[in-house]
Amino acid sequence: MNTPNNTSSLRSALVVGAAALSVAATVCASDIIPAVSQTRPIALKGATIHPVSGPEIASGTIVFDKGKITAVGADAAIPADAEIIDATGKHVYPGLISANTVLGLTEIGAARATVDIEETGAINPNARAASSINPDSELLPVARANGILSALAVPEGGLVSGQSVVMRMDGWTPEDMAVRSPAAMHLRWPNLAINRDPRASKSAEDQQKEIEKKQKQLRDTFAIARAYWHARKTPAADFRSDLRWEAMMPIFDGKLPLFVHASTLAQMEAALAWAKEVQLKITLVGGNDAWRLAPQLKESDTPVILALTTALPRLRDDPYDTSFANPARLHEAGVRFCIATNARGSEAPHERNLPYEASMAAAFGLPREEALKAVTLYPAQLTGVGDQLGSLEPGKAATLLVTSGDPLDFPTQIEAAYIDGRKIDLTNRQTRLRDKYREKYRRQ
Numbered sequence: 001m002n003t004p005n006n007t008s009s010l011r012s013a014l015v016v017g018a019a020a021l022s023v024a025a026t027v028c029a030s031d032i033i034p035a036v037s038q039t040r041p042i043a044l045k046g047a048t049i050h051p052v053s054g055p056e057i058a059s060g061t062i063v064f065d066k067g068k069i070t071a072v073g074a075d076a077a078i079p080a081d082a083e084i085i086d087a088t089g090k091h092v093y094p095g096l097i098s099a100n101t102v103l104g105l106t107e108i109g110a111a112r113a114t115v116d117i118e119e120t121g122a123i124n125p126n127a128r129a130a131s132s133i134n135p136d137s138e139l140l141p142v143a144r145a146n147g148i149l150s151a152l153a154v155p156e157g158g159l160v161s162g163q164s165v166v167m168r169m170d171g172w173t174p175e176d177m178a179v180r181s182p183a184a185m186h187l188r189w190p191n192l193a194i195n196r197d198p199r200a201s202k203s204a205e206d207q208q209k210e211i212e213k214k215q216k217q218l219r220d221t222f223a224i225a226r227a228y229w230h231a232r233k234t235p236a237a238d239f240r241s242d243l244r245w246e247a248m249m250p251i252f253d254g255k256l257p258l259f260v261h262a263s264t265l266a267q268m269e270a271a272l273a274w275a276k277e278v279q280l281k282i283t284l285v286g287g288n289d290a291w292r293l294a295p296q297l298k299e300s301d302t303p304v305i306l307a308l309t310t311a312l313p314r315l316r317d318d319p320y321d322t323s324f325a326n327p328a329r330l331h332e333a334g335v336r337f338c339i340a341t342n343a344r345g346s347e348a349p350h351e352r353n354l355p356y357e358a359s360m361a362a363a364f365g366l367p368r369e370e371a372l373k374a375v376t377l378y379p380a381q382l383t384g385v386g387d388q389l390g391s392l393e394p395g396k397a398a399t400l401l402v403t404s405g406d407p408l409d410f411p412t413q414i415e416a417a418y419i420d421g422r423k424i425d426l427t428n429r430q431t432r433l434r435d436k437y438r439e440k441y442r443r444q
Helices: 003-030 139-144 204-233 243-252 265-278 290-300 322-333 348-363 368-373 377-382 429-443
Strands: 042-049 057-065 068-073 083-086 091-094 096-101 148-153 160-163 165-168 178-180 185-188 258-262 282-286 304-307 337-340 400-403 414-419
Touching: 096 304, 096 337, 096 348, 096 377, 139 148, 139 348, 139 429, 148 348, 185 243, 204 243, 204 265, 258 265, 265 282, 265 290, 290 304, 290 322, 304 322, 322 337, 322 348, 322 368, 337 348, 337 377, 348 368
Parallel strands: 042 083, 042 091, 096 148, 185 258, 258 282, 282 304, 304 337
Antiparallel strands: 042 057, 057 068, 091 400, 148 165, 160 185, 165 178, 400 414
């Protein structure tokens, strides 16, 4: 045995091993760790404050402690032990809210193990999106880096998809992230269009039968659930509980909103007629043709969560700006609405573009202040968290943004973000790749 050679080999192995550990440590260090709880009051001073629920405050101060806003104003009192941050020249806005998304439920569409957006079967009211949220998703930091600090994660599939959750975009576990769970029950109205192409896989008659079958299944589901609700009030000796119908009880008790996903005129008309028939209040989600029904929506006080204002016209003879102007038309009619994306798996990586959905609406007639409310205060109200999020008011969560300008404008930079008073790390996979390749070209 040649000891010197062995010693040299061992030394080399240790050096290589140490280098590998160093690389591993670097990789681990780049992982984003959830923010720590606020330990002392923080005052952002000198910024232009945009409460959203009231007029902007030039050179104002906002103070928050223990995750809650304690004071907002031009001369807000600052506690003696507060950390004072000079925000002169900056702007402070409430965090943006995405009200229709699958963030946290999907990662890579081509990798089935990373997609958990729906259950098998048509009727799944007991499915809860909250239990499937992935706190380590790479898509969450990307979205929040552009100002989205809260989101409504929505289950997909079937006729009754299940229950959504309003989540904060930071936390160790799904329980940490949940703001309101369940937030709503989601029903997907069947597609009523018939494909009359001669090459269609089913005849027009068979397609019509399938549509009628699905609508009947929906009506039967709610009839059974309502009967269960009545029976549950005074249960007989042979009463047997059912988790599916138990999940629907809060709907009939008026404690859980019912969100109906419907985009076309025919779907929305059918959904509104059904809601009136069964005496349930609903919120429409999608709403591409909502402008066509604006008077009826106003009369029935049916809110709409609009999906993608940047969509193409649905019908060939629609004007090019049909989707762009949809929010403005609803606003003019007095219909309650907010702006969101379409909650498809393919859209999740692009959720960061939510503010530009609102800016497009502003460019086509929606007042600028209403466009901002459409991605802050209004989604908070429609998802049941208006008392906690959506505006900068004392008592609400300190979930807010410090920006270089209007968050609906492309050039604006999100310079800092706080969720419940905790300062959020805004780095993400995309900023890491940017920095990596900047370094590559710097070395050349």
